[in-house]
Amino acid sequence: MLKLFYATGACSLAPHIALEEVGATYEAVRVNMKDGEQRKPEYLKINPKGRVPALLTDRGVLTENPAILAYIAQSFPDANLAPTGDAFAFAEMQAFNIFLTSSVHLTFTHAFRPERFGEGEAAAAAMRAKVPISLTEYFALIEERLSDGRSWVHGETFSISDPYLFVFSSWLQRGSFVDPERIPQVLAHRARVAARPAVRQVLAREGA
Numbered sequence: 001m002l003k004l005f006y007a008t009g010a011c012s013l014a015p016h017i018a019l020e021e022v023g024a025t026y027e028a029v030r031v032n033m034k035d036g037e038q039r040k041p042e043y044l045k046i047n048p049k050g051r052v053p054a055l056l057t058d059r060g061v062l063t064e065n066p067a068i069l070a071y072i073a074q075s076f077p078d079a080n081l082a083p084t085g086d087a088f089a090f091a092e093m094q095a096f097n098i099f100l101t102s103s104v105h106l107t108f109t110h111a112f113r114p115e116r117f118g119e120g121e122a123a124a125a126a127m128r129a130k131v132p133i134s135l136t137e138y139f140a141l142i143e144e145r146l147s148d149g150r151s152w153v154h155g156e157t158f159s160i161s162d163p164y165l166f167v168f169s170s171w172l173q174r175g176s177f178v179d180p181e182r183i184p185q186v187l188a189h190r191a192r193v194a195a196r197p198a199v200r201q202v203l204a205r206e207g208a
Contacts, residue, residue: 001025002057003027003028004016004026004027004029004056005029005031005046005054006028006030006052007030007038007052008206010033014069014160014167015065015068015069015072016028016206017163017199018160020199021198022072022076023079024076030206031052038050053065065097065164066097066098081159083159096161099138100161100168103138104139104168107131107134108131108171110134111127114127131177132177135178139178139182139183142183142186143182143185146185147185151192152189152192163193165189165193166189166194170190
């Protein structure tokens with residue numbers, strides 16, 4: 001059975017939703033990051049990076065959201081969460097998810113955990129000051145993508161990219177990062193994802 005290690009409010013919400021969407025049999029194990037469980041030996045044996053998510057499979061542990069999400073989609077093809085039979089479309093989907101990881105998520109980390117990248121209050125202040133500028137730029141690209149009337153990131157079919165984007169559009173509520181009036185389609189997408197039964201169930205389970 002699959003076992004997902006997650007933390008409430010973290011990016012692990014995306015694979016948690018994906019597992020629920022595909023109807024997988026899995027166990028969700030909460031890692032209490034406030035208590036530092038991610039740095040304890042028991043968890044470091046699972047994921048030496050000390051981060052979530054981690055997905056324990058019958059072949060070993062997977063880390064990093066783009067990899068985990070792709071694995072879930074490919075393992076449950078009938079759920080149609082990825083175009084597994086179209087190499088270009090699948091790569092395009094991965095490109096979007098990697099953009100969320102390498103640009104959007106990283107920028108939020110500059111706001112929430114600047115100590116990972118620099119020492120002292122001056123460095124932290126400089127990083128935080130740049131966050132709204134960068135996020136406004138990144139979400140403008142996503143807003144443009146959604147502005148053709150599509151319901152989901154890649155068209156009219158819900159995919160692994162949608163819960164992943166939902167994570168970060170939800171994080172916008174944690175601060176004054178992006179003017180809401182500039183991203184109406186992103187916010188409408190967030191509402192559509194939040195209304196899905198699987199998403200409501202996962203949010204209730206996580207207490208988010």
